[in-house]
Amino acid sequence: MAINAVNLTEKEYLLPGNRLCPGCALSLAYRHILKAFEGQVIVTVPASCLTVLHGMYPVTSVTVPCVNTPFATTGASASGLVAGMKALGKKGLTVLAIAGDGGTYDIGIQSLSGAIERRSDFVYICYDNEGYMNTGNQRSGSTPLGAISGTTPILGKQQSPKDITAIMEAHGIPYAATANACYPLDLYEKVRKAGAIQGTRFIHVFTPCPPGWRFPFSDTIKIGQLAVETGWVVLFEVEGGVFRLTSASESIARRGKLKPLREYLSRQGRFKNITEDQINELQTSVDVRWKRCLNRAGNK
């Protein structure tokens, strides 16, 4: 049975009233991620916006067991939780490692890559707000070309980000997917699917950030949807090597047309200094990727 807003479990594992910014897509994503696991997880989390969501001692906004771990160690910490449970014969709990883009693309990539190569059995979720937002918006390996940040303050970032999902896929993992906090049911289904598979599973979750990207708090969902409608984000999963477009990306593929990227970029203050050349470069890379995805999905 397909999951919809009516039959989604009512039980909440993320309590109302956390410390994140208004309009933060991470709250929405995390709420559905924890629902998908029905709370049967041990979460390990490095320094990130999620640490802020979790609260300050002795009060926390989550009702699942959590381990905080230093910035670079998310993959290793997950590996250690798995090894500890195996050593003690504890079964039935999934280890969920969840880190931001800085903690995944940059400082945490070594420990994550090592853990995957050891075929460690956990779900890794990278929620991507395209910068070091917890420290006030500095550029990360995920910040897009042309975006203004605290460390690219005038010219905007001069480089394109890495393709983290492709890097993870290249490790030969059994499940890799992209998701978007603004499509929570697609996210929910992917997390459930990942939860049932053995090995390291990776999900990249796009989480728009109102203060960092400079758009109104009320526009989070609109921005998230525009990202998919323009092809900035493509929703897909790769299970056992088989690529499949999902949710809105799958229906856009059937209808056959993306919106111009300019519609997405123009709504965000972080792109206010972007040049025409950069817009064209971004549009080209979106088109190339979209074509590649269509090819992989088999509908050319």
Next chain:
Amino acid sequence: MTEKTQIIDGNRAAALGAMLSRVQVIAAYPITPQTPLTEALSEFVERGELDAQYVAVESEHSALAVCTSASIVGARAFTATSSHGLAYMHEMLHWAAGTRLPLVLACVNRAIGAPWNVLNDQQDSISQRDTGWIQMYARNNQEILDSVIQAYKIAEKVYVPVMVCYDGYILSHTEMPVDVPNQKDVDKFLPPYKPHTILDPNNPKNYNLVTLANPRLNAEGVLCHGYMEIRYLLQEALQNSIDTIVQTGREFVELFGRSYNLLWKDGMDDADIVIVAMGSLAMEAIAASEMLREQGYKTGVLGLRLFRPFPKKDVVNALRESRAIMVFDKNISYGQEGATCSEIKSALYGSGAKAAIRNFIVGLGGRDVTAREIADAVKRSLPSLSDTTLNSEYPQWICHI
């Protein structure tokens, strides 16, 4: 009590100590001269002789991260490293102690770069002095094996991680006879680990949340510790661990017949000149002291087994009546002096001791330290004791400059 004597090197002794302690998770990254230790452990696991998860991590930083997370789950975890590996673990050393996890780490002491050097000194572990770990040093391979087993007992009682340090090559790669306890006796000595951390969805806890400086109310209105109170408790645990370390030594001697305390004393009863050293250097100092005795000097040796917490009271009792204290350090706190010398001076302050203290920096980067050199250094320093300078501003280096 039945023990088997084996001729083994220090790395093998540490590996056997870990196996006899029934470690459940091992995570380590190879580094000279620790490598044979981790190879031995992975062999025990692959042969089925040790029922543990061996996690072959991609770095030392991850090694300790795996151990901390495994320990939070409730597993007995072990790691080992040297030099740059220990330096790379620095952040996680703080994290492990801050979480009060009873890990045991074997540090095979090696010099640290730059320039590259794979041979022995104690700069690596001394540089980690302030991370909240208990640090003990072994003089020989028997002490390595026995200390690993004792370390778990101590760590799991006081919830403070323990670093068992031993000199690279001098011990790690040198074979000597070691009495290996049998498993039944070790099981009697070391009960299974009872974790203080709980990871259970029915009783969810969130470990190491952001903690403010001041105490704060929880959801039930109970005032909980701030960051500073949590730090105080770690300091208190280290202060109090002295009693546990002594008690553990007492229990050990009863079962295994080998006696362990905070310090090692040799020829101290009538000594007025005391040579102080830590690790295998303390054995060389005994040989030096014997030479000096033959020449009519009343020398003795104080070997430091415990560096953190520093056994102040015992050090004062041992040194109060000394006329001269000659401290040999295989480390240097740049711009100051050897670390153990500073500790000894600090311990003696206010004790009424009138001894002149001289500090020698020796054996860095594997430079050989012979008993004769130690004896000569002591003799050279004696004339300076007749003036009133109890302290010298900087240490003397036994090297070619």
